[in-house]
Amino acid sequence: MRNRLPRLKLGPSSLTARVLLLATLWSALALVVISIVISQLYRQSAERAFTDLLRAQLYNVINSITIGDDNQLSGSPQLGDLRFSQPETGWYWIIEPLGTFAARPLSSSSLGTSNISVPSILAVPFNNRYERFYNATDAYGNNVLVAETEVVLDGEGRAARFRVSGNLSVVEEDIQTFSRSLYIALAVFGLGSLIVNGLAILYGLQPLDGARRALDRVRRGEVERVEGQFPREIMPLANDINALIESNRRIIERARMQVGNLAHSLKTPIAVLLNESRAVEKVQSDLVRSQAEGMQSQVQSYLNRARIAAQRDSLLARTEVEPVLERLVRVMRRLNPDKEFHLYVAPQGIGLAMEQQDVEETIGNLLENAAKFCKTAVWVTAVPGPAPAGAEGDSARRPWIEMAVEDDGPGLEPDEIREALKRGRRLDESKPGAGLGLSIVREIVTEYQGALELSRGERGGLRARLTLPAVTKDVAHS
Structure with missing residues (x-):
């Protein structure tokens, strides 16, 4: 049997087409689900990392601020990020005195003279670490995430609210960049997988195509048995088909022999009747001869019917x-x-x-x-x-x-x-x-x-x- 890939006959009755279609649909669905899951997981990870970054910057600001001798807030936080000094970036830090502490607020130079609205505690409560995070929009239209806490600064109970914000567009851009790379990688991988799966399916179904060709040769009368080297999963089927063909051949031969025996056994009595009809009077002779000829034709007709019925659906009748x-x-x-x-x-x-x-x-x-x-x-x-x-x-x-x-x-x-x-x-x-x-x-x-x-x-x-x-x-x- 030649080692080549089978030719495809795409259609509802093609096993190859069905397997390829199901494999393609499953691979496409799996890749879509995987891309969505990985993208969502990365989004969660990126947002969590962004939150942790704002928390770290918030505590850096807290550690940089003290109350001076003039009862004013003093300190200059150094967060190592130039965006806190550039205007309209969405990256700000803000310190606001609370209660009776009548000091001047402090803020990063990037905020300028604007401010960020603060939601009520009922709307966004503090967590068990006395922190809260909420989304807001600054005066320049930037969507920002704000990390906020309140800290007591000295033994006299004077406290201040500390807020640090980061521009959410950074997270979105990072997620979009990752998603694009992910989709491209999965698309290349998916296309390669489809090609490999298709070749694997064609190679895996090749023995079936060999069995099909072998059976086709039997159908066309070129050979009398299904011949070829088949895998162990298909060999029992080939053996059963050969056994069925052999059994069918024996049945046909036996039917032919029985038909021949019956024809031979009836031929002589009918011939005797025809010969004897010549010895009697013409009226009786014509009657006997016509009846004998009718018997002869009827016997031959039904013998033909029996023979044809026995071999009509045989693979060997070609x-x-x-x-x-x-x-x-x-x-x-x-x-x-x-x-x-x-x-x-x-x-x-x-x-x-x-x-x-x-x-x-x-x-x-x-x-x-x-x-x-x-x-x-x-x-x-x-x-x-x-x-x-x-x-x-x-x-x-x-x-x-x-x-x-x-x-x-x-x-x-x-x-x-x-x-x-x-x-x-x-x-x-x-x-x-x-x-x-x-x-x-x-x-x-x-x-x-x-x-x-x-x-x-x-x-x-x-x-x-x-x-x-x-x-x-x-x-x-x-």
Whole structure:
């Protein structure tokens, strides 16, 4: 078996397409969820780190402030960040005396003459560390996070409110930068994963494609067993299929043998009856002979039905159309040198899901009738066609072949066509035959679930159109 990736047949019935679709959807959903989760986790981490930074800066400010001899707040916090000295940055520190402590407030140079509103304690209460954090908007439109606490500065109980704010745009920009990098990385990873998953799925399903091709070769009649090296998960299936094929072959052979034995056992008694009928008076002779011939035709008919029913759904019942038709036409040309026989088969290689002897008997009967009644020529065609009328389910979906035998003779009227299909009826007694040809054709076609239609052809003669089951092509050729 060649080591290559299987060809995809994308559709609702394709296992490869289903697995690829589910793997793609799952991978895409997983990557989206992962990106959202990681982004949210990073946001929480960034916001927590920003809060910790403001808390550290708040306590740096507290440690930098004292009450001077003039009972005023004094000190110059050095936070190591130039944004506290640049205006309108959103980075501020503010110190406001509380209660009876009548000192001047202090603030960073970045705040200028503006201020930040303070929410009530009821709206934003202090935590157990006597800190509170809240969002606010400064006079310049910056969204800031404020860290606030109140501290007693000396033994006299004089206290002040300390606030430090940071611009939230820093956090948002950091989160957006991280998210963009994350999305790009996950997109590249996801695309790579989809490619790797697709290749892995194709490689993993390759044995199934090999089994499909092996089964297709059996369907086309190229081999009689499913052959190839398969993984241990598929090998039992291949073995079971081979066992089923072998069992089916034995059943068919046994049925054929029993049919032959029955035909042989009945042939002699019927022949004896026909011979003995000649020794009696003509009236009784005709009666016995007609009944014996009827028995003979009925036995042969039901034996054919039993044989066809036993092999109709067999994988081994396969016949290539063109060689059989060419052989039949060649025989008819030798038997009828004064007649022309035209054959057209397209495309080449089409096959019927029928036993060869049934194909030969069906088309042979039609060719004999056409040769009897044609003026100069007979036309035989075989092309793919639609399912017969009334076909349902699997029969309607399977492929069919339309075969036609047409002559340029006098043709038949609708009433004559209905009469011709009756067993033993002969519309023209001047022609040889027992009147069984068309009825046999119809019985064989019916057993294969096909259809026979008689009509007047374009050349004026009788046109017999057969719809017969084709070799199943639901599995692509390798």
